[in-house]
Structures are given as C-alpha cells and as structure tokens.
Amino acid sequence: MNKFRSMSLLLTLMLPVFLTMFLPVRVTGGTLPDIPFDRIEAQARGSRVSWYMYGGWTHVNTWVDTFVAKEMKQRYDIHVKRVPMDAGVFINKLLNEKAAGKTTGTIDLLWINGENFKNAKQAGLLFGPFAGHLPHVKQYVDPDSITHDFGFPVDGFEAPFGRAQFVLEYDTNRTEIPPDTVAALKQWIMDNPGQFTYPQPPDFTGSAFIRHIFYAVTGGHGQYMAGWDPDLYEKNAPLLWDWLNQIKPFLWQKGRTYPKDNAFLDTLFARGEVAFGMSYHPPHAQNMIMAGSYPDTVRTFALKDGSIFNTHFTAIAFNAPNKAGAMVLANFLVSVDAQVSKFQPENWGDFPVLAMNRLTPKDRQRFETVDLGPATLTPDQLAAVAVPEIPAQYLESLEQDWKTHVLDR
C-alpha cells in the first residue's frame, strides 16, 4: 500500500512536468512585412543557414557543400550548413518543437516533397507566405507552374527549386527495345518472369510507379485534377489493383516481396537481378554510370501513356532562427547560375524551374549547351509525355490501399 501511495504521489508530482512538456502551444508565425529584398540580404549578412535535406544522394550533397556553400559565402557572406535528414524525420522534429512551444528551432530551410508539404502546412510548421518576395521567383518563374504541389495549394509557402520527371532505366545489352507503354510493359513482364519489380509503396518511387498505371488504366490524369473525389476513387482504384495483381506472380520473387526503397532497386538492377530500374529523377541513371554503379550501356525511357513530373520546392520552418538567411538561400537557388550548375549532370542533372521565355538569350543558351549525357532524355523528349502529379489525398489512399489490395492479397 505504501509503495502504491508513494508511486501515485510521484506521478502527481510529475504531472505538471508532463503537461508543460506535451501540451501544444500556439505559435503565431510572424508574417513578412513588405520590405525590399536587399534589406533582407543585408540583415542576413554574416549569418549561418541550416539547410535540412534528404542526404541519400552523394552527388547532391557534394554540390551543396561545394558550389552552393562557396557562392553563398562569396556573394552574401552566409555560411550554409547542410544537415542530412529524411523529410519524414524533420517533419516530426518540427512537430515536437511546436508541441513543446519552442519558438526558436534549429532548422532554417527545408527541401521538402509534396506529401510532407501538405502535412507540414496543415500542422502549421511552415513560415510564410514568402515565395512572392523572392526577386528571382518574380523574375524567372512562371507563376502558373508553382500554384500547387501534389494538388495542394502552395500559397507562397514554398519556393521552387527544381523539376523532376519519372523515367525507367534499362540496360541496352540486355533489353534491346524497351516496352515504353503500359500495355507493352505488362506483356514484357509476363514474358520475362522474375525480372521486374517496383519499390514498395509508400516508398516515393514505388508510389510514383503505381500512379502511372493508375492514370493509364483509368483513362488519364485529367479527371483527378479537380481534387479529391472519393466516389471517383472507389470506382477507378480496382482497375489499378487488377492490373498490379495480374503482373504480381511474374514479378521478382513472385511479388511476395518488394524492394524497400529505390536504393534497393538500384542494387538489384545493377547486379542484374532485375532488368529495369526506375527513378523520379531523369539524370539518375547518368549519375549512377558516372559513379561506376551502372554499366555504360544503361539508358532511360519514359512511358508514352504519360510520365509524371513535378516541381520540388524549399520551405522555411515556422521557428527558423534565421528566416532572412533562409530566404536569401532559397532565392539564390532560383538564380540562373545556381540552376545552370544544378542542371549539369556531373553536379546533379536536376531540371531547371525557370521559364525559358523569361530569360535573356544569353542565359537561355547556357541551359541549351548543357550536355546531359547519353543516358538522360532531353527536356523536349520528357515534355512530350509529361503529365502532372495527382492531389496528395489520392496518393495517400493509393499507398494505403495498395497494401490491402495488392500486398496482403
């Protein structure tokens, strides 16, 4: 009895501690007064910016640590500190900071993807709107191209950073003519059992792959652009599950297991266990060839039925200690110099977000003379089959139901 009493006393004593630790505190994000950008640049001079971003690509890390860091130091006297972290993890970090009422955090700029942007914006984790204040965004970017991120309104809470589009990778030594339509791909998979697979949703790449099939077997992407429609989803999703279940027995490991992420699929493809790789980044295969992971004979192709593209963005944390510095960095990333450098395959090969018709002929030429390497499709080839991303709510439902209707069946 005594023991019980002392325990309950202890817990009673601890309760206030718990409550102060975990009660959500309303943090009012400061809105941006309309001040000229050079004042913001002056304010950021000599400061440090912590940029949290996915750290799984060595060449991207190197590009940030060398080119971006050097230019930011030279131009604005800003020290860029790159922190590698998965988007899902930093979103949780911000959630905890918000719950603990921490008004000055550690994250300034985030490289964020669409699903996480929706989560972060809904949970009030982002500072903004700020993108409209960035001179380079105003000058070079077509405003219509950055209104939505995965169907979720951006409202100036993100600045554009790059463009990506989904491609499949194959080895010309092994596969002469790639099956570049959804129907041909299905036929190929059935004719060559065990040689195709896709990463397991909710992996970013695997999830994108099943969206391509979703568009193709349900009559195109247009019907989904108006936003979430549960009835439409219920009507159309079974067509996708049918298609995926038909190929399932012919997949790698008979569809009993799937690679956990893109890196795992890369390994299977590099070792020849499967005949196709895939990536949401057109230059990925070229990067892998340069790194010596893929043979020189690897090439890429896009599905003719439609290949999904998206714009990827940077955002600023609601409790960023250095919001001015973050804005200067986000603005620099949209400059012609940064976008050209990022476009070069030896640095990264990520596609520019700038509208070419807004550039001077001289600047436009800088983009046109970039040699993407033999494995990467040209912007024109990609643009010919490009289709937009689906609203995030569809994406979440597809990832969720894939487990029920395909994996666990």
Added chain:
Amino acid sequence: MSLIGSRTAILILKLSPLILPFVVLFCGGVFLTVCQSLGIFTPLPHTGGILAAYNIILSDPSFFASFGFSLGVALTSAAGSVAAGTFLAYRVWQLPKALAGAALMYKIPLILPHIAVAFVVLIFWSQSGILSSLAYHLGLIQSMPDFPNVLYSGWGLGMILAYTLKGTPFAMLLILALLVRFDVRQIQTAAMLGASKRCIFFSIVLPRLAPAMHTSFIILFLYSFGAFDIPYILSESRPGMLSLHVFDLYFKHDLARRPEAMAILTLMFCFAVLFIIAYSKTVTHLENGVRKL
C-alpha cells in the same frame, strides 16, 4: 509527508538521480505514446472516437499476420541464440588454457552493429551474393535463380540468421560469466561416479546455467521482436515485421494516421510487459525456487 513514510521519502530522494530521468524520459515517452494512440495530443486534430485507432488496427488481418510473424522470428532466433550460445560457452570453458585467449574471437559479432550484421547476411546469402557467385564458379549452379532463395523464402530466414549471429555471442558472454564461477570438481566427481558426458551436461551444468539462459532469452527475444535495423535490410514485404509497419505509418504516411502507429507501439509494449511477467512466473513455477531476472 504524512502520506508516505519518511523512510520511503528519503529512499525516493536518494534514488532521484535515477528515477527522475526514468520517469521524465521513459515514462514520459510511454505516456505520450498511449495518449496519441487514443487521439490526444496528436499533430493534427483527431477525428473519430478514443479507440478509433485500435479498431482500425485490430480489425486488420494483416496486423495479426505481422504480429505472428514477428513473434515467430523473435522466438526462433532467441531460442537458437541461447542454445548455440550455451553449447559454445560450455565448449570454450572446457578448452585448455593455451587456447582460451584465441576463443575471445567470439566477441567480434558483439562489436558489430546490428545493421552491419544485416549487410553481411545480405551480401553473403542473396541470390546475387558471395555464396551464390562462389557456387556458380565452382559449377554447382548454372544461373542466379538456381541458388537457394534463403532471404525471400517467406520464413524470415535472413533475419533469423542475422539475429542468431548477433545473439549467440551475447548469450555466450552471460553464460561464460556463470561458468567462470562453476566448480569443476563437481564434474570430476560425477565422472568418477560413472556419469556420461551427456548426463553431466544435462543434469549438472545446465541447471547451473539456467538463470543466465533465461535472462539472455528474454532480452534477445524482446529485442528482436521490436527492433528495426535488421528487418529494414532483410525483412520481406509480406508478412512484414511489426517494427517496419510502425516505421512506415509514422514517417511515410499522412499525419492523420499517427494514432495507428502509436496504437501498435502501445500494443507491442503491453505484450512485452505481459511476456516478461508470464515468463518469469512460469520459470519460477517450474523451478520452485526464487530467481531474479
């Protein structure tokens, strides 16, 4: 202070350097997990009842499949580690003094992180791995698919292998610590009285080692039941390990689903506590003696 005895209060005060971090960090974490599983303090406003997340989880057959699978992998690898560890520890203990130093090799897997051991298993056993190419060059197999599909057999063999590699030296360490204090004259006496080697091992040595075996079994079992790193490299998709399922729910799905992740964690935590209680009770009952975990 009239509430509790002053002696207890003093005791609590003396223990506070230990109790405080434990209560604040560990209990705080558990408390928050349970709250979020009920839809309290969630990142996004929770819609649905207080037990909504539990309803979703418990009405999903794949949850039970994952639970059973995690249980199977954990039981097999913990039992295998303890059996192998006991046998090897006994053998090492019997080695002549000159070789005892060399036997310290067994500690190498203890130093390696779990994730490294997972990679070792992956590199050796996958169908495009080291053993497979060795077999190919020796002419034992003609192509990749001829190599036995160890990692994707549907039984979690890859994970069991990795956990056993990590667990065996751990069990050895605990058991050797007991053997060091074991009086060798007991064995000599038994041998002089005509006991066979097998009889000596099972009726004299094993009962002495039981406490360390139980302890290492519980630790290894619960670790492999809930750990994430080895499954992340070696788990198959179906049925996946629970820890991976939680990871996906927590990091890769919509925030609205946070209660589900927390509900699974809460269920796993309750299971672990119940398991320890049930196991200790059973062992005590069997041994009719008092033993400490």
